[in-house]
Amino acid sequence: MLTALLIMTGIAIVLGAALGYASIRFKVEGDPLVEKIDAILPQTQCGQCGYPGCKPYAQAISNGEADINQCPPGGEEGIRKLADLLGREFKPLSEEHGTEKPKSVARIDEQVCIGCTLCIQACPVDAIVGAAKQMHTVVAPLCTGCELCVAPCPVDCISMVPIAETVETWKWKYPVHELRSAA
Amino acid sequence: MINSPYIRKPASVQGVMLAVLTALIPAIIVYASQIAAVVLVNLAIATIAALAGEALVLKLRGRPLAPALSDLSAVVTAWLLALCFPPILPWWATVLGVLIAIVAVKHLYGGLGQNPFNPAMVAYCAMIVAFPSLMSQWPAAGQLDFATQLGLVFGGAREIDAIASATALDTIKTGLRAAGATVQSIMGEGNFGLVSGRGWEWLAPAYALGGLYLLARGIITWHMPAAFLGALAAISAAFWLADPAHYASPLFHLASGGAMLGAFFIVTDPVSGATTPRGKLVFAACIALVAYIIRSFGAFPEGVAFAVLLLNICVPLIDMNTQPRVFGHRGDKAR
Amino acid sequence: MITRLFSFKGGVKPESHKNESSGTPIQKAPLPKRLVIPLRQSIRSTARCLVAPGQRVLKGEHIGEGEGGLGTSVHASTSGTVVEIAPSPMAHASGLETLSIVIEPDGEDRWIDHTPLDLHSVSREEALAWLRGCGIVGMGGAGFPTHVKLGGGRGIDTLVINGAECEPWITCDDRLMRERAPEVLSGAMILRELIGAKQVLVGIEDNKPEAIAAMQAAASGLGDDISVVPVPTLYPAGGEKQLIRVLTGVEIPQGKLGTDFGVQCFNVGTANAVHRAIRFGEPLVSRVITLTGNVARPGNYEVLLGTQVSELLDLAGPKADTDRYIVGGPMMGTELQSLSVPVSKGMNCIIAASPALFPPPPPELPCIRCGACARACPADLQPFELYWFSRAKNFGKAQEYHLFDCIECGCCAFVCPSRIPLVDYYRFAKGEIWARERELQASDQARERFEFRNFRQEREKEEKAAKLAAKAAETRAKLAESGEAAAPAAETEDPKKALVAAALARAKQQQAAVTPKNTDGLTADVQAEIANIEARREKLNPQDADKAP
């Protein structure tokens, strides 16, 4: 009996030591979890989550400081994916952080723009081109629709326009389910 | 909006099921005329029970009745069960068996197309485990007159030993336990015909005929029947050649019990079976092997039902590993 | 030469319905009242408009310049006046609009000057550019630019000319081969020369004996290495990959081009267009289209590209109970969303559908895993597995089961006894996967740009700090030099503050002296506008107001 106990304890110690060593020896550089979370976030970089960009929010989720339902651009699908990744329960988007909107891009009214460069400084992805006192414009394919440029504009010439469906982005809808019976 | 293709072959689930029912008719005729006419009554009982059971569950599940009832899949299950059960099984046992198949196996798993197990075979196994004696009373062909058969089906006295004998498979199995008995000596005395049970053996070609009809109609493919019968013949031949005194001939095995019914009607159930061509071969051959082992060495006289269930479990595994080569892909299989 | 035929697995045999429209010769459609020529020739390619409203154009005049690698030129289909350039629906399942040039024909149908191209005096590249300039694309439906397909042409052994036309109802290729076999073969010989193929195989389904006879007669004088091969009638034998398989035994996997396997395939209509482009220098401005189905006068018509379907239909006379129109064949076609859609290069057939001819499918039942679909699938897929995964939106699994090998031929849905619209699920799943791919790319790009911006801001801050420090050191040195040792202690401690103060003083001086330069010499309304904006700005930012000049 005693020998059995001793042997078991011995095995436990040896295995524990091996595991401990392995966890140090094979420690992965960086924090893959943050990367994985960041990969799910939409990269709109809008800050609506309360963090200065998607990566900081990812960091905060992984540290357990932030909840998973704070990113409005990611929407329900994003929350679902985060819930899947982290093995948590799905919860609806938190209202204080905003609501899910159709994807839009910023457009500068070029007649009104005074060339103040304030929007350039606000844009997190450098999607606005222009120079001081020159007309500015948004490079639509690069714009993430974060709306950060809207507020700083002194002459209110930036508006958000929803992206229209084109032949290139059109897709087939989910077939209407006419399953009249499952018997 | 309806999208292409705008034309469809006039195929329907109902059509498929109707073809299966049609294919069973030759066997039913042989059964009724050569063995026991009461099978027609059993078929009717089973059909009514199946439709009633299906209607009931659909009602409870809040689904529309008409499409499901008219697809005839419940009737196919009912007929297969009625043909598998002994003809003199009391009516309530037939009803119970059918309800197990329809309610528990088909609908609890989500209805048509969703059940991982063959409903008829689950019901058959459940019944044989629950009512072993009732399920092993088989009259010899033409032994009982129609009134007696009816009396047995609808209650009344059951003088079991007096009326019932066992199936050919059972007779051989129990007979071999006696010292010095050989297959030949047993077959020489009892109710045996040319290769198997007298009268019963004629069912086999009738089922095969129906099976050929299904093959011709393209309802089933050749893979499953061929693999099943081939494997059964091969393994029984191997044992028979090694020891003809204690193992029955391949012909006996092919003509006895549920072999032919199984090969063309049960193993080929699409819903619970393997779907890839190679998968079908593996699936059916494995059923034959397991069935032979149960027949020859197991506690039950017939093994097809158990073998089918056992292999039903393996279907996802079989399918996954036998995906056919996709057009244009070399060697690498779809997975 | 006897060609050994191969076969592909699966396939179905729908009723062919070819006789309705194949009996009468190709008729020339009258000049339409209006032509609508989309600048987007396919989903992937657009063209830049070269004309302006009011401009007069001649037939065959270059009115749109193809953009990007897949772009091809766009031409006016007849002579007339450009009336507007406006969005108009295009022939696509979405029914979405695209920018189009609207031309009002002048009735003269006058050609622009065009000259043939002498293939022997130009390089291969020039010849391909010529085809691009003539707007030649595949005319079997997909509309893939021919010069791109010819582009990789090295080591090609076999040129396949596709005259199979396996879809029911369509007969435009059949008529074309019967009536213009020499032209089609001349185009085939040009294509062959351009890719350097050793042999030419023309595959025609054996339900078109007249076309086979006409083509064989035309081919007899052209040498041994061109042969017209009847292939068994089995849908989809006219699918490019299937036809190549039947004629040569080569299987081309998804995502690969025939060139990698020494085979290339062109439609007979394309061959005819190539013939006209090279031998006459004519750009592609018309095509043969089958009008059939529930119509009084089914047949084939040679139609100017850009003719609106509504005008075309008058030729055939749809019957009263026609409820919709199908573009393409019934197996792979799409429903027409609007009758103002113009005829495009890839439009081979319009079928008037009535409930009697194309009854709506009975209700869908659950899949019974019968495997009928798998037996019919020419791509050797397991359609019910794909269906299951697509329906559950399990796209990863669907891709693992080779969703993208599906050619959307519709055989599986055609045979399914449960009448499941299988192909709809595949289209949906493919669309979702592509959309996700696009989103992922966009978000990766955004992440990169965001990270770069952060990095840049960081760097700028550092550079600024470094500059500041250098300047401060300089100032201090200067101060020390000029002997002003009595500088306030605070300034030496905080060089930044000193700089800021100096800059502020300078700015004040300047502000007083300078007025904005770029407002000089502007027109009165611009001045007014600027004043306007400044007023708004003042209202918005009162604290700025005093600074504004």
Ligand code: SF4
């Ligand atoms: S809310 Fe904005 S910044 Fe925050 S994670 Fe979502 S997209 Fe990124």
Ligand code: SF4
């Ligand atoms: S342009 Fe405006 S809305 Fe678009 S990414 Fe930049 S700041 Fe955001």
Ligand code: SF4
């Ligand atoms: S044909 Fe239809 S019912 Fe049969 S397996 Fe395919 S999808 Fe399922």
Ligand code: SF4
């Ligand atoms: S549509 Fe796709 S899955 Fe269906 S038969 Fe054609 S290739 Fe196969």
